[in-house]
Each structure stands twice: as C-alpha cells, then as structure tokens.
Amino acid sequence: MTTAKKTKKQIAPRVPMPNQPAAERARNFKEVALGYTKEMAMQEAARCLNCKKPKCVQGCPVQVPIADFIAEVAKGNVEEAYSIIKSTNSLPAICGRVCPQEIQCEGACILNAKEQPIAIGRLERFVADEYMYMDACDLISAKPECPFIDEEKKVACIGSGPSSLTVAGYLASRGCKVTVFEALHEVGGVLVYGIPEFRLPKEDIVAKEVGALKDLQVDFVTNYVGGKTFSIEDLKEQGYKAVFVGVGAGLPRFLNISGENLCGVFSANEYLTRVNLGRAYDFPNYDTPIIKGRKVTVYGGGNVAMDAARTAQRLGAETVHIVYRRTADAMPARHEEIEHAVEEGVILEVLANPLEFKGDGKGNLASVTLQKMKMGEPDESGRCRPLPIEGETYELETDLAIIAVGTRPNPVLLENEPDLKLNKWGYIETDEATNETSIPDVYAGGDIVTGAATVILAMGAGRKAAQEIARRFGIEE
Amino acid sequence: MIMANKIVKKEQLIPGQTSKLVIDAPHIAAKAKPGNFVILRVTEKGERIPLTIADTDPENGTITIVYLVLGKSTALLEELNEGDEILDLCGPLGKATDLHTGGTVICVGGGTGIAAMHHIAKGHHEAGNHVVAIIGARTKDLLLFENELKEFCPEVLISTDDGSYGHHGLVTELLKDRLEKDDSVIEVVAVGPVPMMAAVSKTTEPFGTPTTVSLNSIMVDGVGMCGACRVTVGGETKFACVDGPEFDGHKVDFGELRQRLAAFSCHEKESFDHHCRCKCNDNS
Numbered sequence: 001m002t003t004a005k006k007t008k009k010q011i012a013p014r015v016p017m018p019n020q021p022a023a024e025r026a027r028n029f030k031e032v033a034l035g036y037t038k039e040m041a042m043q044e045a046a047r048c049l050n051c052k053k054p055k056c057v058q059g060c061p062v063q064v065p066i067a068d069f070i071a072e073v074a075k076g077n078v079e080e081a082y083s084i085i086k087s088t089n090s091l092p093a094i095c096g097r098v099c100p101q102e103i104q105c106e107g108a109c110i111l112n113a114k115e116q117p118i119a120i121g122r123l124e125r126f127v128a129d130e131y132m133y134m135d136a137c138d139l140i141s142a143k144p145e146c147p148f149i150d151e152e153k154k155v156a157c158i159g160s161g162p163s164s165l166t167v168a169g170y171l172a173s174r175g176c177k178v179t180v181f182e183a184l185h186e187v188g189g190v191l192v193y194g195i196p197e198f199r200l201p202k203e204d205i206v207a208k209e210v211g212a213l214k215d216l217q218v219d220f221v222t223n224y225v226g227g228k229t230f231s232i233e234d235l236k237e238q239g240y241k242a243v244f245v246g247v248g249a250g251l252p253r254f255l256n257i258s259g260e261n262l263c264g265v266f267s268a269n270e271y272l273t274r275v276n277l278g279r280a281y282d283f284p285n286y287d288t289p290i291i292k293g294r295k296v297t298v299y300g301g302g303n304v305a306m307d308a309a310r311t312a313q314r315l316g317a318e319t320v321h322i323v324y325r326r327t328a329d330a331m332p333a334r335h336e337e338i339e340h341a342v343e344e345g346v347i348l349e350v351l352a353n354p355l356e357f358k359g360d361g362k363g364n365l366a367s368v369t370l371q372k373m374k375m376g377e378p379d380e381s382g383r384c385r386p387l388p389i390e391g392e393t394y395e396l397e398t399d400l401a402i403i404a405v406g407t408r409p410n411p412v413l414l415e416n417e418p419d420l421k422l423n424k425w426g427y428i429e430t431d432e433a434t435n436e437t438s439i440p441d442v443y444a445g446g447d448i449v450t451g452a453a454t455v456i457l458a459m460g461a462g463r464k465a466a467q468e469i470a471r472r473f474g475i476e477e
Numbered sequence: 478m479i480m481a482n483k484i485v486k487k488e489q490l491i492p493g494q495t496s497k498l499v500i501d502a503p504h505i506a507a508k509a510k511p512g513n514f515v516i517l518r519v520t521e522k523g524e525r526i527p528l529t530i531a532d533t534d535p536e537n538g539t540i541t542i543v544y545l546v547l548g549k550s551t552a553l554l555e556e557l558n559e560g561d562e563i564l565d566l567c568g569p570l571g572k573a574t575d576l577h578t579g580g581t582v583i584c585v586g587g588g589t590g591i592a593a594m595h596h597i598a599k600g601h602h603e604a605g606n607h608v609v610a611i612i613g614a615r616t617k618d619l620l621l622f623e624n625e626l627k628e629f630c631p632e633v634l635i636s637t638d639d640g641s642y643g644h645h646g647l648v649t650e651l652l653k654d655r656l657e658k659d660d661s662v663i664e665v666v667a668v669g670p671v672p673m674m675a676a677v678s679k680t681t682e683p684f685g686t687p688t689t690v691s692l693n694s695i696m697v698d699g700v701g702m703c704g705a706c707r708v709t710v711g712g713e714t715k716f717a718c719v720d721g722p723e724f725d726g727h728k729v730d731f732g733e734l735r736q737r738l739a740a741f742s743c744h745e746k747e748s749f750d751h752h753c754r755c756k757c758n759d760n761s
Contacts, residue, residue: 183700185518185525185565193702223567225700229504252704254714261707261714261733263740270703278524278697284751287524287549288697289744363736410701411719 014116015044019340026313026344029197029281033097033125038076041126045074048118051110056120059108061460062089062166066105066120073123082131085124090169090213091162091459093132093205096125098195099456100334132208147175149217153473156181156240158226158413161189162455163246163446165213166462167469172216174475179240180218183225183412186277189248190447190455193277194269196307198314202276227413232442242441242469245420245428246462249447250410254403255299259357264291264365268300268308268404275311293400296320297368299354300404301331306338308402309346320346321396325353325373325386351375351386355393357401367395407452420444427451435465443469482563485539490621495545495589496555497531503538505530505568511576511600512691512723515542515568516699519553523564526550527696529593529668529722530569532625540568543592543621548745549752570699571722574689576604580663583655584630585611585648585677587669591621593691594668602629607661609634611651613673617642648673649680656684664689667726671735678726688726692717695738709733 018034019025025032036044054067065084072081085092101107101121109117153176157164160182168178186192188206200206214220224230226247235243252267254260271290274280278288296312298305301324312320322341324331328348331338342348352370360366372392375384409426421438423429428437428444435443445461447453470476486499505515514529532541546555557563574597582601586594591612602608608629613636614620620642626633634651635643644651656662665688667677674690681688694706694717706717711728715721 183567184698185567193698223565224504225567225570228568228570228700229508251701251716251719254704261709261737263736267704270697270705273697273703279522283744284748286522287520287748289524289741289748291740291744363733363739412700 011047011111011115012043014047014119015040015122017119017122022340022343022345025198026310027316029314031201032198032340035129036122036126038078038126038130041073041123042076044119045070045123047111048074049110055108055110056105056118059104059106061104061456062095062463064089064092064105064124069127070118070120070123073127078127078130081127085127088463089459090166090173091209092124093128093209094162094191094200095456095459096121096123096128097200097205098454100454102335104456132205147173147216149177150175151177152241153177153475154179154238154240155242155244155469156235157244157246158232159183159189159246159248159446159448160187160210160220161246161248161446161458162191163458163462164189164244165210166459167244167246167443167445167466168213168218169216170463170466171469172213172218174470176469176473176475178218180220181224181226181230182220182222183228183247184277185222187220187222189246193273194304194307195455196272196276196311197281198310199307225412227416232417232439242443242472244462244465244469245413245437245442245444245448246446246458247410247413247448249407249452250412251408252403253406253408255354255405257354257356259359259365260403262357262359262365263363264293264399265357265401265403266291268298268304268402269407271308271402272304272311275315281311281315290315291400292316293398294318295396295398296400296402297349297396297398298322298402298404300324300406301326301333302404302406303333303337305402305404306333306341306346308404310341310344312400312402313341313344313346317400321349321398322346323349323352323354323368323370323396325351326384327351327375330384349396353386353388358395365399365401367397368401370394370396407447409448409451413448425451434468435461436468441472482566484557484559484561484563487557487559490543491619493546494619495543495621497541497543497592498554498557499534499539499541500563500566501538502540502566502568503535505566506533506535506538506540509533509540509569510573511597512571512574513569514571514699514722515540515566516570516696517542517554517563517567518565519550519557520564523553524550525565525697525699527570527693527699527718529596529691529693531592531595531622532599533596541592543589545589549748552749552752567699571718572720574600574666574723576600576606577663578605581607581609581659581661583609583611583652583662583665585613585652585665585667585669585673586622587613587648587667587673588619589621590667590669590673590691590693591626594666595622595625597666597668597691598626599629601664601666606663607631609655611636611648611655613637613648613651613669615639647676649676652677653680656681656686662686665726666691671731671738674726674729675731678729678731682727689723690726690729692722692724692729692734693738694718694722694734695740708737
C-alpha cells in the first residue's frame with residue numbers, strides 16, 4: 001500500500017558517473033570511471049524506493065541485500081552498508097565495476113519502467129572503495145568477528161578467478177580452511193590477466209579484495225597447475241574434504257582463415273595477458289613485450305573485443321577498427337563498453353566479415369580482406385543472420401589483428417581427470433542444485449562449466465557450491 | 478607445499494654462454510616426465526619463459542634445466558647463484574614424450590637442445606630401447622652433455638662444424654649414414670635449432686622413419702590460454718604448450734615456426750639494451 005503513495009513522488013534523475021575525459025583516458029591506463037563522492041552516493045541512494053519485495057535482489061546472482069545497503073548509504077552509513085554487501089558478496093569492489101548491472105539488478109529495478117533505474121553498481125563500488133582501506137576482517141561475513149578456522153574442514157579451490165575467490169570467501173568466513181591453487185604467478189584469474197587496468201585496477205582493487213581473503217587465513221599457492229603439478233586425487237590424499245574446480249575459460253578460438261598465423265595476429269587472450277598480467281604497457285620497464293600496432297583491427301563484438309580495442313588505443317595506435325559481421329546494436333558487449341570505446345576513438349567496422357589475412361612477404365601481417373555483409377531475415381531463433389553481399393570485398397590495412405571470438409574448454413585439467421564427466425560441449429557437467437561434479441565432493445563453476453560468461457555468474461556458481469559444501473560440513477542448514 | 482625453488486647446483490657448461498641449474502622443486506620432480514617443460518620468471522617485473530626439463534631426480538626432489546644466455550630473461554637467470562631462489566617456477570607442462578618400445582631410437586641434439594634431448598633419450602632408454610645419440614655443435618668447446626649421454630647411451634656419435642671433434646660436418650650426415658645401414662630404427666627424435674630440426678625431418682623422410690621434434694615456440698602462460706605458441710602441423714593449428722611441445726617432424730611447418738620465433742626480436746634487443754643501460758647506471 002505504501003508504494004502506491006510513493007509513486008506520486010517525483011524522482012530525481014540518476015546521478016551521473018564522473019569519468020576521465022575521453023581524449024585524456026584514451027592515452028593512459030588509469031581507471032576510466034572515477035567513482036561517486038559521498039555526496040553523490042547519498043543523493044543517488046535517496047532515489048531508491050526501498051521496495052518491500054525488491055526485484056533488484058532477484059536480479060543479482062549472489063543475492064546482495066541491495067535495498068538494505070542502499071538505505072544505509074542514504075543515511076551516510078558506509079560501514080553498515082559494506083557489512084550488508086559483504087554478507088553475500090566477497091568481491092564488491094570488483095562487482096561494482098565489472099557486473100553487467102543493466103541486465104541484472106538494475107535491469108530488474110522497478111524504476112526501469114518509467115524512470116532511470118537506481119545506479120546500484122555505482123553505489124556498490126562506492127561503498128566498497130570507501131571501506132577498502134580499513135581492516136575488512138570482521139566485516140567480510142555476516143558474522144561479527146573473525147571466525148575460528150577449523151583445520152579439519154579443508155577445502156581446495158583450483159584456479160583463483162572470481163568463482164574460486166567466492167568459494168574461498170564464503171567458506172573461510174564460516175570457519176573452513178581454504179587453499180587456492182593458481183597456475184599463473186599472480187592470483188585473480190581473469191580479473192588479473194583478462195580485464196584491463198583501466199576497468200579494474202590490479203593493485204588498488206583486485207589485490208585488496210584478495211588481501212581481505214588472506215586475512216581470513218585463505219592460503220594462496222601460485223604456479224601450481226591442476227592436472228599437471230597435482231591431481232584431484234593428490235588433494236584428497238592431502239586431506240582436502242571438498243574440491244572446487246574453477247579453472248576458467250581455455251583455448252582461444254581463431255577465425256580459421258588463411259594467414260592467421262602471421263606475426264601480428266594475436267588471440268585477445270594473448271594480447272590482453274601480455275598487457276595485463278605482464279604489464280607490457282610499461283615495456284621495457286617490465287620485460288613482457290607487446291606489438292604496438294599502428295593500424296589495429298579487432299574481431300568480435302563482445303566485452304573482450306572492447307577491452308582489446310581500448311587497450312590498443314591506449315598503446316598508441318593510429319586507428320583501431322572493431323570488425324563485426326552484424327550491426328552495432330547486435331554486439332553482445334555491454335552498451336557502456338561500446339560507448340566508452342567509441343568515445344575514445346575506436347571505429348566500429350560493422351557488417352564486415354574477415355576472409356583472409358595477407359602478409360608482407362616476410363611473415364608479418366599487412367592487411368585483411370573483408371567481405372561486406374547485410375542483415376538477412378530472422379532465422380528460427382529469431383535472430384537476423386548476416387549474409388555476404390556477393391562480390392563486395394575490400395582490403396583494410398592492418399599490422400596488428402586481435403581475435404576475440406571466444407574460447408574452447410582448456411584441456412589441461414580435463415585430460416588428466418578422466419573421471420570428470422563432461423557435457424556435449426566439452427565443459428564439466430555439474431548438478432544444477434549443488435554444482436557438484438560426477439566425482440563426489442568435487443564441485444565446479446564458472447567458465448569451465450558454462451563456457452565464457454561473466455564474473456558475476458562465475459561468482460554465483462561459486463556461491464552455490466560453497467553453500468552445499470557448508471551444508472555437508474554441518475555449518476549451515 | 479612450500480616451494481623454495483632453490484638453486485642447489487650451478488654449473489657453467491660454456492662460460493658466459495650456457496649454464497646448467499639443478500633446482501630444488503620436489504613437486505615438479507615428482508611429476509615430470511621426459512618431454513615436459515617448465516615456465517619460470519626471475520624477477521617481479523620479469524617475463525615468463527619456457528625451458529625444457531633436461532633431467533629430474535625425484536628422490537632428491539630436483540630438476541635440471543640448461544639455458545643459453547640469449548636475452549634479458551636468461552641474463553637475469555644467469556645472475557643467480559647456488560642458494561638463490563627462482564621467483565616463479567611452474568610445471569611440469571606440456572605432453573610427455575610418447576615412448577614406444579621395441580627397437581633403436583636415434584636421438585639427435587644440437588646446441589642447447591642436446592640438454593632437452595637428454596631427458597627424452599633417457600626416457601627411451603628406460604623404456605627399453607637401444608638409444609643412439611647424435612650430437613653436434615659448431616666446435617668442440619660448445620658441445621654439451623656428452624658424458625651425461627654416455628652414461629646410458631650405448632652409442633654417442635659426435636659431429637662438429639669445424640671438425641675439431643668427431644665427424645667433420647653435420648649431424649644429418651651421421652644420421653643419414655646410420656639410417657642407410659640400420660633398419661632397426663623405429664624412431665628419430667630431434668631437439669635443437671629450427672633449421673637443424675627441419676633438416677633432420679627432411680633426412681628421415683625418404684626412409685619413412687617416424688620423426689619427433691620438440692619445439693621451442695614463444696609462450697606466455699604455457700597452459701593453453703593464449704595461443705602464442707601456435708604452430709601449423711599437417712595443415713592444422715596446434716598449441717605447442719598443450720598439444721606439444723613434441724610433434725611429427727614430417728608435418729611441422731618449420732618456415733612459419735622460424736618466422737613466429739622472430740616476432741619479438743626487436744623487443745628482445747630493446748629489452749636487453751635497456752637492461753644493460755640500467756645496469757651501467759646502477760654501477761656508475
């Protein structure tokens with residue numbers, strides 16, 4: 001009944017996010033979005049209707065009590081708001097930055113029908129950032145103080161990306177002894193090697209959220225490869241009672257066209273790993289090199305393609321074209337990412353399909369042949385199919401091509417664990433209710449189960465597995 | 478669980494050029510098989526580089542690597558001494574050598590590749606094969622692992638480009654000679670510079686002898702994530718890190734491999750020069 005009264009209330013427009021100016025940020029690796037001030041956050045939070053049955057929470061894969069934390073922000077209680085978020089989400093500073101809120105919490109916000117939704121992501125980020133510099137130990141879980149860690153409740157996570165970090169945070173805050181094994185030399189998985197610094201700062205944000213887990217006595221072991229350095233059986237022999245497999249996406253897909261192995265053609269994974277994990281943007285101070293293209297082309301229309309294009313722009317490219325065979329509105333990337341890329345000078349080369357890469361005769365990439373496309377009638381799935389326009393091909397000069405068309409399952413762990421049942425796409429099959437695999441007490445989640453998806457979906461999967469592990473340990477109902 | 482990665486022994490095989498490290502890494506030694514490699518990083522700002530495992534000692538928990546000082550990363554590695562720790566050491570990676578039994582296996586090694594070949598040859602020996610090693614270098618002083626190979630290989634044939642030791646000429650000449658006389662050869666393995674592996678594959682082709690080469694592609698993660706190491710084998714793109722590093726030498730596109738290995742040669746020089754400049758500034 002109260003909502004009926006509230007509908008008359010005039011709702012102020014959404015508080016805009018301050019950003020680094022496009023011309024400036026297109027040449028540096030500092031974060032694009034600068035974040036709300038406390039005043040801005042309180043003003044935005046005051047727009048919230050505090051629905052009795054908040055739809056936003058249903059839209060959140062980890063069920064953050066959104067309305068509750070926003071109510072605290074509106075009152076200026078950052079600490080309380082942080083504690084509410086952390087009760088279900090171990091990585092709020094990361095989620096506030098990289099979640100596709102428009103299709104989750106903000107997409108579900110009741111204001112969406114007539115007004116702009118509450119800027120939930122920006123508020124989550126504000127709360128986490130404000131709180132980040134303080135000791136998070138007593139606030140990482142709903143419980144008031146650091147839990148007693150029971151060394152008997154040993155849990156191993158393979159991979160240290162968002163799904164594993166969620167499992168670690170959830171279970172460590174409930175007294176389990178968690179060890180996270182990472183194949184690379186740095187913890188964070190895709191948060192470190194995949195998502196660029198200008199969207200997700202590594203030292204200030206990722207390392208801090210990981211640090212909060214270390215405070216909960218989570219152990220991190222780097223340079224340990226599941227399926228190579230150790231097997232699941234080894235972990236069981238070492239007394240681990242539950243194992244979570246979150247090894248992420250794997251082998252990059254290529255276009256399977258001629259000239260793809262010329263020097264200058266990279267997978268987005270290689271390009272981004274060199275720049276993000278290897279800090280190649282600071283070569284030669286860092287040792288990992290990268291080819292800084294003059295005329296860069298990127299293939300694909302997802303968030304990874306946007307990240308690669310914007311990275312190339314920042315490394316000083318003269319032009320960056322994103323080649324996509326459909327139209328811009330069909331791109332799977334977040335609208336905000338596409339908008340940011342275009343503002344920074346990235347050119348969308350849409351309705352174009354690559355046919356062949358051509359070299360300079362010395363093994364280096366020189367150009368790409370593109371086929372002009374048009375949109376055809378919708379197919380059975382309802383999606384319009386792009387069709388080639390007969391005879392209309394053209395050349396585009398390019399010395400650096402970045403392929404961002406997805407990944408296939410990584411064989412490293414799977415080949416060495418034949419007992420893990422896979423689905424028809426080659427990913428790990430799990431029980432929908434618990435995320436347990438075909439091996440008892442071995443769970444899986446994230447991209448190794450779903451194929452390439454988002455950080456928050458991986459976290460949701462980790463949370464579900466962690467809840468089941470907690471239940472079997474008798475910690476939770 | 479605690480990974481020291483401590484260098485327990487360092488030996489300069491060719492002073493200023495090639496060294497051997499025995500590293501305390503029980504977790505890797507326990508799992509490593511012939512053909513596997515490791516990825517290591519020497520400093521916080523360092524690059525990940527792959528190196529083939531030259532030997533293991535699971536009992537003492539050590540692995541052996543041999544490297545040629547070629548650029549900045551190997552120069553940094555060369556600065557480490559016995560007792561120092563390697564910052565990051567990851568492995569064992571790659572597929573193990575496919576060891577089949579029942580005959581003579583000729584293992585050909587060139588340059589630093591001899592060390593990598595040593596582990597594979599040892600594997601074939603332990604699998605019960607009669608192993609013939611053919612090793613070559615430009616000159617006698619640059620020859621590696623002759624004694625190590627002699628420990629288990631009944632025959633070690635040597636060639637040098639300048640004739641200072643063994644056969645005056647190329648390893649492929651010794652190989653061809655052997656293949657003509659010996660029909661018990663079930664496989665030829667070659668590890669070394671790309672032109673040498675290409676030449677070995679070409680030599681064995683008319684004999685129809687199965688030939689395995691171990692490729693030293695550029696890698697970043699080494700666990701199948703990036704595709705930097707891709708190589709064309711029989712017209713198909715393969716990843717050296719997870720599909721290899723060993724492939725059928727008769728099917729590898731060596732020309733492409735050579736070009737891809739040179740993709741960062743300017744950067745490698747820039748990085749090395751930068752390193753030298755920084756060192757000079759530090760010393761002045």
